[in-house]
Amino acid sequence: MSILTLIIKREYIARVRxxxxxxxxxxxxxxxxxxxxxxxxxTQLNSEDKRTIVVxxxxxxxxxxxFNTDQTTYLNLSDQGLEAGKEVAKGExxxxxxxxxxxxxxxxxxxxxxxxxxPSFSFIGDIEKRIEKKMTDENLIAQGIDLNTLETAKxxxxxxxxxxxxxxxxxxxxxVKAGFGGAAGYLLMMFIIIYGNMVMRSVIEEKTxxxxxxxxxxxxxxxxMMGKILGTTLAGITQFSIWVIVGGILLVxxxxxxxxxxxxxxxxxxxASQAQQIAEDPGMVIExxxxxxxxxxxxLVVGFFIYFxxxxxxxxxxxxxxxxxVDNETDTQQFMLPIIMPLMLGIYVGFFAVIDxxxxxVATVFSIIPLTSPIVxxxxxxxxxxxxxxxxxxTLLVASFVFxxxxxxxxxxxxxxxxxxxxxxxxxxKWLRY
Amino acid sequence: MNSLLVADTVSKKFGDFTALNNVSIAVPxxxxxxxxxPNGAGKTTLIRIINQITMPDTGSVTxxxxxxxxxxxxxxxxxxxxxxxxxxxxxxxxxxxLAQLKGLSKAxxxxxxxxxxxxxxxxxxxxxxxxxxxxxxAQKIQFVVTVMHQPKLLIFDEPFSGFDPINANLxxxxxxxxRDEGATVIFSTHRMESVEELCDHIALINKSNKILDxxxxxxKRAYQNNTFDVGVQVLDETAFAKAxxxxxxxxxxxxxxxxxxxxxxxxxxxxxxxxxxxxxxxxLKNHGQVTHFMEVIPSVNDIFIQxxxxxx
Numbered sequence: 180m181s182i183l184t185l186i187i188k189r190e191y192i193a194r195v196r197x198x199x200x201x202x203x204x205x206x207x208x209x210x211x212x213x214x215x216x217x218x219x220x221x222t223q224l225n226s227e228d229k230r231t232i233v234v235x236x237x238x239x240x241x242x243x244x245x246f247n248t249d250q251t252t253y254l255n256l257s258d259q260g261l262e263a264g265k266e267v268a269k270g271e272x273x274x275x276x277x278x279x280x281x282x283x284x285x286x287x288x289x290x291x292x293x294x295x296x297x298p299s300f301s302f303i304g305d306i307e308k309r310i311e312k313k314m315t316d317e318n319l320i321a322q323g324i325d326l327n328t329l330e331t332a333k334x335x336x337x338x339x340x341x342x343x344x345x346x347x348x349x350x351x352x353x354x355v356k357a358g359f360g361g362a363a364g365y366l367l368m369m370f371i372i373i374y375g376n377m378v379m380r381s382v383i384e385e386k387t388x389x390x391x392x393x394x395x396x397x398x399x400x401x402x403x404m405m406g407k408i409l410g411t412t413l414a415g416i417t418q419f420s421i422w423v424i425v426g427g428i429l430l431v432x433x434x435x436x437x438x439x440x441x442x443x444x445x446x447x448x449x450x451a452s453q454a455q456q457i458a459e460d461p462g463m464v465i466e467x468x469x470x471x472x473x474x475x476x477x478x479l480v481v482g483f484f485i486y487f488x489x490x491x492x493x494x495x496x497x498x499x500x501x502x503x504x505v506d507n508e509t510d511t512q513q514f515m516l517p518i519i520m521p522l523m524l525g526i527y528v529g530f531f532a533v534i535d536x537x538x539x540x541v542a543t544v545f546s547i548i549p550l551t552s553p554i555v556x557x558x559x560x561x562x563x564x565x566x567x568x569x570x571x572x573x574t575l576l577v578a579s580f581v582f583x584x585x586x587x588x589x590x591x592x593x594x595x596x597x598x599x600x601x602x603x604x605x606x607x608x609k610w611l612r613y
Numbered sequence: 614m615n616s617l618l619v620a621d622t623v624s625k626k627f628g629d630f631t632a633l634n635n636v637s638i639a640v641p642x643x644x645x646x647x648x649x650x651p652n653g654a655g656k657t658t659l660i661r662i663i664n665q666i667t668m669p670d671t672g673s674v675t676x677x678x679x680x681x682x683x684x685x686x687x688x689x690x691x692x693x694x695x696x697x698x699x700x701x702x703x704x705x706x707x708x709x710x711l712a713q714l715k716g717l718s719k720a721x722x723x724x725x726x727x728x729x730x731x732x733x734x735x736x737x738x739x740x741x742x743x744x745x746x747x748x749x750x751a752q753k754i755q756f757v758v759t760v761m762h763q764p765k766l767l768i769f770d771e772p773f774s775g776f777d778p779i780n781a782n783l784x785x786x787x788x789x790x791x792r793d794e795g796a797t798v799i800f801s802t803h804r805m806e807s808v809e810e811l812c813d814h815i816a817l818i819n820k821s822n823k824i825l826d827x828x829x830x831x832x833k834r835a836y837q838n839n840t841f842d843v844g845v846q847v848l849d850e851t852a853f854a855k856a857x858x859x860x861x862x863x864x865x866x867x868x869x870x871x872x873x874x875x876x877x878x879x880x881x882x883x884x885x886x887x888x889x890x891x892x893x894x895x896x897l898k899n900h901g902q903v904t905h906f907m908e909v910i911p912s913v914n915d916i917f918i919q920x921x922x923x924x925x
Contacts, residue, residue, distance in 0.1 A: 182714060185710065185713050185714060186714075189710055193699075193701075193702070384699075384700075385699075388697040388698065388699060388700055389693075389695045389696050389697030390696070390697045390698050390699055391695075392666070392691075392693035392695050392696065393691070393692075393693060393696055393697070393698075393711065393755075393758065394711070394714065395666055396664040396665075396666060396686060396689070396691040396693070397686055397711070397714040397715050398714055399683075596661075596666070596667075598695065609628055
């Protein structure tokens with residue numbers, strides 16, 4: 180067995196045997212689902228607060244507008260006047276008071292909310308919408324327009340999207356694409372950070388265990404660094420493959436379940452909360468699953484592997500160099516910025532530019548620049564990217580990872596033998612010349 | 614005698630700092646060679662160059678007559694000063710891994726590991742993790758890792774630091790045995806007294822320069838200065854005081870320190886070439902009972918200090 184294979188094997192086994200790897204692989208999907216459920220439960224809990232609101236309507240036009248709901252009870256005290264109403268609303272159990280002036284159509288600032296706390300945007304928006312609707316209706320009636328006529332005259336349009344080869348897609352499909360692309364990009368960022376950190380920690384471990392000099396008297400530092408990076412990559416790929424297989428099985432199971440008997444769906448669905456919300460409308464679930472199946476899933480998975488490996492190589496050699504430069508993990512902070520910045524940039528560009536316009540200039544450029552391309556391109560892949568862009572992006576990525584691996588190994592080579600010094604950027608540049 | 618390892622005018626700079634300045638050493642085959650000098654002298658840099666961890670700026674190193682190449686690392690066993698093992702890896706796996714990195718096949722590595730584990734009576738550690746072992750126990754594993762691939766050249770940087778006296782002795786014996794079986798050994802240390810008695814040859818390095826090298830005995834002979842520690846049970850104090858004055862006028866006389874049960878006067882007399890031991894003995898025996906008369910052989914430490922101060 181060659182030296183490199185030996186190192187890769189050792190690093191792979193060390194990663195995979197680690198407890199945190201097992202936990203991350205098998206527990207984190209469960210934790211994720213749990214978190215989503217918990218958050219949606221908490222949000223529900225948050226808005227479930229019952230509140231009573233006093234209404235003082237001087238105009239007398241809006242009585243019908245403030246009807247009680249599950250969460251809100253309105254107490255109309257219009258006949259007692261504003262001051263008396265305020266006194267009541269200040270009491271225990273009241274959320275606040277809405278006051279409407281005598282002639283809201285003419286007077287400015289006609290509607291006021293009094294309360295102890297600042298009310299939520301959604302609450303204010305709701306009140307505004309109700310009053311506006313009522314006033315608009317009144318105006319229409321005053322203009323002699325029959326509301327029923329207006330209602331029947333309203334129409335709605337849904338633009339169908341179809342490409343020239345005849346494939347149709349819906350808005351839903353766009354959302355699914357954005358969702359999958361975003362998830363893949365985000366996952367990739369997490370992978371780079373988590374696995375990059377693993378490489379860094381393992382380099383630091385070798386330094387603090389003082390085994391490093393024993394090892395590099397047998398192998399070249401470059402071999403050790405590459406072995407470490409490759410071994411950890413394989414561990415990452417193993418983890419992702421497990422997720423893909425589990426996810427695939429889940430998808431197949433869901434499709435069959437929904438395909439055979441949609442009414443049993445909500446009972447049989449173990450999947451996440453979005454499925455739960457959608458489950459009320461089985462037709463939509465099927466559509467969602469169909470859309471997922473229509474995605475270029477293979478391209479997405481292959482893209483994920485390519486960009487994971489490329490992006491991970493790019494970053495992990497920097498991580499390895501940082502690990503070699505310092506003595507302990509706390510000293511790494513100062514060097515983290517150059518790694519985190521482009522990753523964050525990639526994520527933001529991805530979530531704002533790509534989802535808004537997947538083939539716009541910003542999205543295209545950032546999907547070609549190597550430091551951000553893994554994330555941004557991955558987000559674009561579901562929207563079908565021209566081949567030349569993919570090719571250019573991958574070529575640049577490969578070229579730049581060759582560069583960072585070279586650069587990283589230079590620093591690594593010197594850094595692993597430096598003890599007890601907290602290096603600066605200046606030192607690192609000096610090391611390049613050793 | 615053939616030299617196994619020859620370093621020829623090796624220099625190495627780190628930025629503006631010169632770590633080695635035209636250092637040449639020749640390590641005879643089958644000998645124990647002491648690379649001695651204070652901390653920061655450049656010993657470790659030289660060893661790292663021999664191990665091809667760093668490359669020299671100028672100069673060359675040959676092993677067995679060939680310029681150093683990648684495959685030579687298999688002929689060298691190196692125990693660095695900064696040493697350690699993977700804490701969470703099992704002892705056996707670790708030993709096999711490190712031996713395979715040195716080019717042994719897995720089967721070979723297993724066989725030899727078993728042999729060493731039996732020899733050092735540590736067979737039951739095979740499945741333990743390093744973190745479960747004591748520091749001294751881990752050092753034994755470290756030793757096994759260093760020697761397992763039967764290297765021609767063994768290099769120990771600060772060999773006995775971290776070993777308790779019992780283990781240090783055990784390891785010392787093992788090293789001597791390996792030497793007897795044909796291995797060449799380099800000890801590098803700043804604690805010169807710890808390896809002095811073991812070394813056949815030494816090289817002294819100070820501030821990146823080699824200041825002295827050669828066979829230990831001939832170096833010592835060159836530095837011995839006809840110096841004797843004497844002990845005299847004095848009969849007549851006044852007479853002896855006078856004799857002491859005379860001695861002090863002729864030679865360098867300092868108080869000597871050695872163990873004895875009586876209350877004799879103890880002196881160290883450096884005669885140089887001005888007198889002979891017999892003359893000194895004659896002078897002394899007239900003033901009392903001579904209970905102690907021993908030549909002082911300079912320690913490497915003394916020689917080092919003397920050379921450094923001479924070179925200033």
